[in-house]
Amino acid sequence: MNAHAFKVCLQNRLTSRKFKRDRIERSFRWQQYNDRKVCTQTEDAVKRRDPGIQALARQYNILCHKMEELVRLKRAPRNAIAPQPIPLKELFDLDVDDVIWQDVGLDASGDIENPPAWLTDEDVKSGIKGILLRDRCDEELRRLKHECIAL
Missing domain, CATH: 1.20.5 (Single alpha-helices involved in coiled-coils or other helix-helix interfaces)
Incomplete structure (x- = not known):
């Protein structure tokens, strides 16, 4: 599996997690029995998936470090840019300009010399x-x- 596929999978999982967390946060306003039940089930589902998301991010970061090493040793294509690893501490704090959304170094069709x-x-x-x-x-x-x- 290549780094771009890892990143796309990670983006999808983080987006799904964010929407589930939003559902939990909204349900605190309406504390009816059914809402509480759905809320606890959603919280459990989010907690179950967190380790898998973190493992996927670690695998992606390992690939980033390998690519960085290849670029440093000049074994990568000329003018290749290694993608940035994703900081694990900020993994679940999705912001618009986070590293998770930037595909620098992963897009094969991009113009490397003139970004x-x-x-x-x-x-x-x-x-x-x-x-x-x-x-x-x-x-x-x-x-x-x-x-x-x-x-």
């Missing part, structure tokens, strides 16, 4: 985050204006 600026340039990354923040602020301002008009 996109949004992926490599920190100024562009912070600019994108700033634009997204401004857009959310504009949306909030429009919502507040509609709310003021409704009053």
